[in-house]
Amino acid sequence: MVFKLCKRKLTSTSPSCRQRPAFKEWQDTATACAKRASSSAKSKRFTGLACSSCEKGIYTIVDRYTSGTKGLKCVNYVVQFYHLRLIAWPDHVKHFELPPPGPQRRLPPTVATRSPLTMGFGNKASAEASTPGPRPSPNQNRLNGPPVVELTDRNFENIVMSGKPSYVDFYLPKCSACVDLKPTWEDIGRRFAYASDRVTIARMDTQAYRAFNTRFDLQEWPSMMYFDGRSPKPKHCPFTLNQDDIEQFLEDHSGIRASDAPKSDAIPPPINMSTKPTRSQAQSAQSRPARSTPPNSGCLICRDYSGPDRVAEQHPRHSLPRTHDVTGYLADVLCGPFPSATDKARAIFTWLHHNIAYDTAAFFGNRVKHVDPKDTIASGLAVCGGYAGVFTAIALKAGLEAVMVTGHGKGFGYSPMQPGDPVPTCNPTGHAWNSVRIDGGEWKLLDPCWGAGNVGNQVYNKSFTPSFFTMSNEDFGLRHFPQDRNHFFRRDGIVPTWAEYMIGPAGAEEVQIYSVAEDHGISGTSFTPRAKRISVNSNEVIRFQFSKLCEHWDHIKNGKGPQYCMVLKICGLDGRKDDYVPFENNDFWWWADVKARDLGAPGQVVSCYAVTTVNGKDARGLSSKEYLKKRGNSGFGFAGIAAWDLVR
Numbered sequence: 001m002v003f004k005l006c007k008r009k010l011t012s013t014s015p016s017c018r019q020r021p022a023f024k025e026w027q028d029t030a031t032a033c034a035k036r037a038s039s040s041a042k043s044k045r046f047t048g049l050a051c052s053s054c055e056k057g058i059y060t061i062v063d064r065y066t067s068g069t070k071g072l073k074c075v076n077y078v079v080q081f082y083h084l085r086l087i088a089w090p091d092h093v094k095h096f097e098l099p100p101p102g103p104q105r106r107l108p109p110t111v112a113t114r115s116p117l118t119m120g121f122g123n124k125a126s127a128e129a130s131t132p133g134p135r136p137s138p139n140q141n142r143l144n145g146p147p148v149v150e151l152t153d154r155n156f157e158n159i160v161m162s163g164k165p166s167y168v169d170f171y172l173p174k175c176s177a178c179v180d181l182k183p184t185w186e187d188i189g190r191r192f193a194y195a196s197d198r199v200t201i202a203r204m205d206t207q208a209y210r211a212f213n214t215r216f217d218l219q220e221w222p223s224m225m226y227f228d229g230r231s232p233k234p235k236h237c238p239f240t241l242n243q244d245d246i247e248q249f250l251e252d253h254s255g256i257r258a259s260d261a262p263k264s265d266a267i268p269p270p271i272n273m274s275t276k277p278t279r280s281q282a283q284s285a286q287s288r289p290a291r292s293t294p295p296n297s298g299c300l301i302c303r304d305y306s307g308p309d310r311v312a313e314q315h316p317r318h319s320l321p322r323t324h325d326v327t328g329y330l331a332d333v334l335c336g337p338f339p340s341a342t343d344k345a346r347a348i349f350t351w352l353h354h355n356i357a358y359d360t361a362a363f364f365g366n367r368v369k370h371v372d373p374k375d376t377i378a379s380g381l382a383v384c385g386g387y388a389g390v391f392t393a394i395a396l397k398a399g400l401e402a403v404m405v406t407g408h409g410k411g412f413g414y415s416p417m418q419p420g421d422p423v424p425t426c427n428p429t430g431h432a433w434n435s436v437r438i439d440g441g442e443w444k445l446l447d448p449c450w451g452a453g454n455v456g457n458q459v460y461n462k463s464f465t466p467s468f469f470t471m472s473n474e475d476f477g478l479r480h481f482p483q484d485r486n487h488f489f490r491r492d493g494i495v496p497t498w499a500e501y502m503i504g505p506a507g508a509e510e511v512q513i514y515s516v517a518e519d520h521g522i523s524g525t526s527f528t529p530r531a532k533r534i535s536v537n538s539n540e541v542i543r544f545q546f547s548k549l550c551e552h553w554d555h556i557k558n559g560k561g562p563q564y565c566m567v568l569k570i571c572g573l574d575g576r577k578d579d580y581v582p583f584e585n586n587d588f589w590w591w592a593d594v595k596a597r598d599l600g601a602p603g604q605v606v607s608c609y610a611v612t613t614v615n616g617k618d619a620r621g622l623s624s625k626e627y628l629k630k631r632g633n634s635g636f637g638f639a640g641i642a643a644w645d646l647v648r
Contacts, residue, residue, distance in 0.1 A: 147189030151204040155493030163441020166200040170223040194261040197298045300470040308347035317355040331397035342438040353452040358460040387449040388432040401437040407482035416509040426498040443489040445476040506530035545591040562621035564610035571600025582624035613637030
């Protein structure tokens with residue numbers, strides 16, 4: 001990096017500048033600043049000076065943005081072009097500083113493609129790189145998107161023009177008003193987070209992405225704009241720092257109100273890291289139960305799908321009429337009854353579960369080939385590409401926007417990485433799924449193949465798994481890596497790397513979660529500890545914790561009845577005595593705090609169970625207090641929910 005003085009301007013004979021008494025002081029100050037250039041360069045900050053008396057003299061800036069000269073421009077041009085904030089300096093001299101550009105994200109290399117309709121249920125283990133790079137540290141903060149999405153030139157179109165409204169704060173990092181607005185904007189993001197499927201709250205640094213200043217004719221900062229998701233012309237919010245006025249503008253244009261957010265106090269008590277609390281202490285620290293809240297219409301998990309699911313059952317494959325356009329017929333009978341794009345997509349998803357079985361003979365016999373959707377429907381057999389192909393064909397005939405997505409899936413044949421394993425070569429192939437635009441304009445990822453059933457011991461097990469329709473795109477991406485980076489469809493716009501995907505959020509093999517967890521209304525991504533292996537050689541208190549699928553999940557209305565009592569099976573000090581510790585809960589969280597050394601010995605297993613029967617009778621509604629009273633004089637039946645391995 002080089003800082004140079006413009007010699008012509010430094011020795012200028014311009015009367016308008018040179019005859020001023022301040023010119024000598026300006027010249028001395030400029031020379032001193034030039035001497036400090038090397039230290040500025042080391043800190044990667046870019047400095048320029050200009051005489052505000054004549055507004056023509058300026059130092060040439062040579063930086064690593066262009067590896068060249070920006071040219072001689074007046075002060076006003078520089079301020080507008082670089083969007084710089086003036087720093088305190090003598091009145092006749094203006095001093096500017098510009099932060100360096102952010103690091104560029106490395107994208108997965110392109111790979112050769114294959115026909116998506118020939119892709120199998122899961123993946124064989126990917127070949128490892130011959131000279132793998134160092135294993136990067138996992139990013140622990142990517143499970144849930146932030147309340148405010150940070151926009152870049154890469155994700156702007158995918159987020160702002162996705163069909164879902166966006167409220168964007170265009171800011172400058174060193175603008176004092178922008179700095180003052182930031183906490184207010186983040187609070188607005190939190191207040192509207194409950195409706196993140198209907199509106200995106202975002203910010204964009206227009207110093208880093210200057211082209212957007214011209215695109216939207218930005219004249220002041222911060223500039224707040226509302227995009228409806230379809231029109232490229234936003235609506236400008238009049239400048240104000242008053243949060244009520246900013247929120248009112250959003251509510252008037254979106255129809256979404258912060259006051260409609262579900263109210264929930266369901267937060268587990270803080271963990272005592274020094275010692276395991278007594279039962280009375282834990283009960284006194286327990287948060288009060290969350291108030292009953294009606295399901296939000298935007299929540300895909302709590303949504304009532306009885307209508308589309310019932311219609312899907314009424315049209316079995318063997319009863320379809322003989323027609324040259326079977327996908328068109330199915331589009332009419334499955335999607336016609338529903339105005340909602342979400343319900344249309346759900347009807348197709350459920351119909352595939354009832355009528356298409358996984359073709360294990362073709363997959364394990366290495367005889368997978370391209371099959372047209374109409375032939376898949378006729379045979380009732382498919383691999384993952386066949387499921388995705390039929391879904392796309394019916395959805396398009398029904399007027400939905402839908403695409404087939406191909407990439408890697410952590411399904412059959414996948415082996416989790418072990419400690420010390422190198423990251424396999426990037427190879428996002430072997431699986432296929434779908435994305436469809438649902439209500440509100442959101443692109444929703446879904447996997448009709450994995451939602452229909454699973455494969456074990458080369459046998460297909462028909463088992464409806466609706467979470468592969470309802471889970472968030474962020475959770476979906478934990479087990480799916482698309483070839484096209486634009487097909488992550490994350491609300492925060494983040495594009496995970498291949499290494500982050502393979503390592504996972506836990507940085508190691510994750511806790512084993514059994515498929516019945518969803519039947520109990522439990523979120524599989526909420527479990528902690530997240531890693532499967534737990535060290536017992538410490539005095540640390542380990543918190544075991546998990547939550548409901550969503551905050552307004554009702555076990556009776558959305559599930560199969562009152563919740564079961566949850567217990568943690570531990571093996572005692574040195575593994576000498578088994579015990580079943582009941583979880584505390586506050587209607588959203590379950591938690592249990594246990595000292596590491598009390599969990600058991602290395603090689604043993606700690607498990608989370610649901611108490612399903614007491615003396616042969618259904619145990620729904622059994623509380624932890626009632627369980628403790630009955631323990632020792634009753635027989636219990638259990639269902640496994642999750643398991644952890646104990647290590648040194």
